[in-house]
Amino acid sequence: MDLFQLNELTDDMMNLCNNDFYNFLKNSLNKDLCELFRVQAIRHMTSLSSITIDQIIEILTLDIGDLNNLKKSLGFVTSDEKFHVRLDHRNLLERLLLLVKSKTNSSMKNSDLSNQYMKEQIHEKCLEMWRKTSNSSNVIECELRFSLLKEYSRSTSCNYIFVAEDATRSISCIDYDVQSNSFIGFSAPLVNGVPQSNFFRTEKFNVLKEWFDEADTSKFINLHMAKSLKSSAPSFILCAYGSNNKFEAIDVLRRWLYIYHESLIQGLRVIGFSTDGDSRYLRAMRLCSRFFVELPNSNLFKYNDQLDIKIPDKWSWFFMKQQQIFLFMQDPIHIATKIRNRLLSKLANLKMGDFSTGMKYLAELIETKSKIEHNLIKSDLSPKDRQSFASCLRISSELVLDLLNRNENAKELNLTENDIEKIINRAFESAKQYVAMVNMTQLLKNKDIYSLPELSQFIKTILSKASSKMVDYKEDDDSNYDSDDDEFKDNENGLATFDDEDQMLSSTFDEDEEREGNITANGLSNESQQNFKGCRIFNKINQQQINKYFRISVDSSVKYIHKHSACWLLSTSKNRLSSDRLECVKE
DNA sequence: CCCCGCAGCGTACATTAATA
DNA sequence: TATTAATGTACGCTGCGGGG
Structure with a gap:
């Protein structure tokens, strides 16, 4: 088989592995190159998509006795011990890798990832993660x-x-x-x-x-x-x-x-x-x-890169300032679960625009269509687990939205600027009705605050000057950083000096020492290293490890206790969450 | 045994009353 | 008028007991 005659690898070729793969290599390349792949333990055609020629032949540049024969047939070793692969071999390899790569690329485009390729990708990702965490x-x-x-x-x-x-x-x-x-x-x-x-x-x-x-x-x-x-x-x-x-x-x-x-x-x-x-x-x-x-x-704007938010002129009722440095939102997972709980609630009714939604459409979907079309399970529609984000994902998946859009009764809703204005105006009109009920209409008209823009302006003024305005005098300049820092450093030093070595032996912590004394006295027989219910106390430790240990004095002699053991010694109670919540945390 | 609702608690904040 | 104390509100967490 001539690789240079071949325009594209077939799917079967791409799935070759082990002996079939090596046979293919023998036919299309040659016996020696095939051996090279064996040596490198490359067993799948798909592995080739992520390998370079240099990676494959790198092993031949090393001084490995078992590979001497292979080296001779594949290339030359120059006097400075460098290995050079024969040009024809290199061309063959290049061609093969090119074919594999173009094939995997095209199959990726068709989103027809073979299982094998996926595995390779996952493997690669895992390696990458491992490298990152270990580095x-x-x-x-x-x-x-x-x-x-x-x-x-x-x-x-x-x-x-x-x-x-x-x-x-x-x-x-x-x-x-x-x-x-x-x-x-x-x-x-x-x-x-x-x-x-x-x-x-x-x-x-x-x-x-x-x-x-x-x-x-x-x-x-x-x-x-x-x-x-x-x-x-x-x-x-x-x-x-x-x-x-x-x-x-x-x-x-x-x-x-x-x-x-x-x-x-x-x-x-x-x-x-x-x-x-x-x-x-x-x-x-x-x-x-x-x-x-x-x-x-x-000064929030010292970097001068604030966001300028375009608020329509007509929105007199929108009180947010135009210049902001951040956007804020409640985290979307909370929002999604809340909307879902509302959607599935038997008591409340979730209205979106003029449409009243509810779980009946979703229930219908589950009844009438097969799971392969919507991927919903019945428990997605039971609001028992109020934190199930997985259900939110399934409910709001493209598949389900698609199916719902096909249903005439459950139309999709697009919220535009215009819609928002409508909602506000409608709310204002209904508020007017309540005002009429308590006979305040005339009063408001007299005060020139009966229309929406007028009222908005009025409210805004009141809010900004009244005591409802919050003033925070906390400083935010750099000098503050230092002073705070010092304060804490002092504190730390204070503790340290107070407990310096001389005082350690003094009467301030008598009680403590006695407890220590008891422990060693009980366990102390004749060995230098003592075990007392897992708490080990040493007479001597390696100087390199010294900062992992506390120096304590027991019976006026110096001993060492590992800091971890000290934690164990001092933890008297075990705090735990109630069992069901513990499970939540473990997740 | 698991899950849920309820009451109680702790924290921070908003508002109001009291005081200098 | 500005500051402080007291009161009320919201929210999340915990422990408990009932129901499946």
Whole structure:
């Protein structure tokens, strides 16, 4: 078979593997090249789509005794030990790879991915992920990974990102992280709304004990996700940390601004934020969008790259300011589940425009059509699981929408600017009726606030000057960053100096030492390394490992205890969520 | 055993009353 | 008039008990 005569590989050829594959290679290339593929353990035709010639022959450049014969028949070794493959062999390989690549490309276009190819792709992706996670250090609590974010956005070739944030309840548990040499599970203090990473780092056992007694443990996990605006892009974990849920709206705002600034330094523009409906988040949104709020001490527009939102002139009732730096939305998963719950609710009725929707159309669909057409299951229509986002996906899938559009009774609804105006006007008209009922019409007419624009202007004035306006004097300049920092550093040093080595032996922590003493006294027989119910205490440890251990004094001699063991020693109670919620968290 | 609704709690915020 | 204290609201989480 001559590859140069062949215009395209057939599907059968593409699916060749193992012996069939090698036979094909023997026929179309030659015996030696076939052997090369065997050596490289390439067993499938489809594997060739992602390989280059250099990768295949690279092995021959190495000094491997078993391959000497193969080397001789495929090329030459020059005096400087470099290997050169014979031109004819190279041409053959090039041709083969070209044919395979063009075939896989065309089959991709036909969206006719063979299973084999999919597997290869998944394999490739897994490898890529593995490389990424092994190269870059793992997520460190509190650390905002802006440099990785830059890498991520470059891979999606889009410089605009949307950031989401949410917190959820978790089991609190203190543990020691060897990599960062710090304790995790305490709730880190916020500076400018940003949690301090590696804040709980100490070499003193007593400091740790103090933290156990006084510091708050994290009862929540707060997670920041970023997503490139490119729709196909995956999402990216920006930051995760424990929190005790004690924070204010201004913390949120500052955190957002911090993320915005840092991203800008990396050349990325954060378009907006989305969170759930926690009142502090909502307040932060209000502060940031200056919705009847004043922030006299912060300048949101110092980078001069605000978004200009075009609000129609007629919309006198739309009070949002034109210039914004962020867009806000409740996170779409919440919205989707809420709409679904409403849609499936037996009591409430979801109206969209003039159309009243309901689950009857969907139920009809399930009854009349086969599952292959809509992919819905009956439980999708039972509102029992109110958080089932999978159901939302299925209900709103293209398949279902398509089928619904074909149904005359369930027409699609497109919301336009005009529709919104209509809705507002209708609401205003019905409000007028209520006003008429209480005989206020004349009064309003006299005061010149009976028409919509007039009333809007009136309300706007009232809202902006009245006490309903919120004023926040919290500062947002750079000098503030430093002062806050110092404050916390002082605090840290204060603790450290208070518990320095001399004091460790003093009477302040007698009680503590005695407990230690008991432990060792019970277990202490004659060995240098003691086991006491899994808590090991050493007389001596490797100097390289010294920062993983606490120096403690027992019976006036110095011993070492691993920081992890110290955590175990100090955790007295096991906090857990009730069982069903625990399962939710595990998910 | 699992799921759900209910009451209670904690947190932050908004509003109102009281005070300097 | 500006600040502080008290009260009320919203929301999410927890524990409990009932029902399937």
